[in-house]
Amino acid sequence: QVQLVESGGGLVQAGGSLRLSCAASGRTFSNYAMGWFRQAPGKEREFIATITWNGGSTYYADSVKGRFTISRDNAKNTVYLQMNSLKPEDTAVYYCAARLYTSSRHRDDYNYWGQGTQVTVSS
Numbered sequence: 152q153v154q155l156v157e158s159g160g161g162l163v164q165a166g167g168s169l170r171l172s173c174a175a176s177g178r179t180f181s182n183y184a185m186g187w188f189r190q191a192p193g194k195e196r197e198f199i200a201t202i203t204w205n206g207g208s209t210y211y212a213d214s215v216k217g218r219f220t221i222s223r224d225n226a227k228n229t230v231y232l233q234m235n236s237l238k239p240e241d242t243a244v245y246y247c248a249a250r251l252y253t254s255s256r257h258r259d260d261y262n263y264w265g266q267g268t269q270v271t272v273s274s
Contacts, residue, residue, distance in 0.1 A: 153177045153249050153263040160268030171232040173247030180228040184254035187232045189243035201254040237272045
């Protein structure tokens, strides 16, 4: 089992920045690829970003490319999502997720999920 706890969400004005954190516990964190997803009211949970187990490769949804950065610190068992130039359409609950070894853009490929953290961007 892997337990994931997100933090760092909040209310920010358009154009602002937030950094989300996801702390993992339970298994060897460095064995897991990590992903960030988000879900807005009335919409499906969508892929945002993913990072390989060693941080060597990252992938982003087109909607956030150039604005968001995913990173990880295996010594701290934590993955981050730096969000810059935030837009009102970025408003959602943000989730981190874990799967063994290889990263994926598909939410059904992930075995473990956090409880989510709310991000609200005002115009």
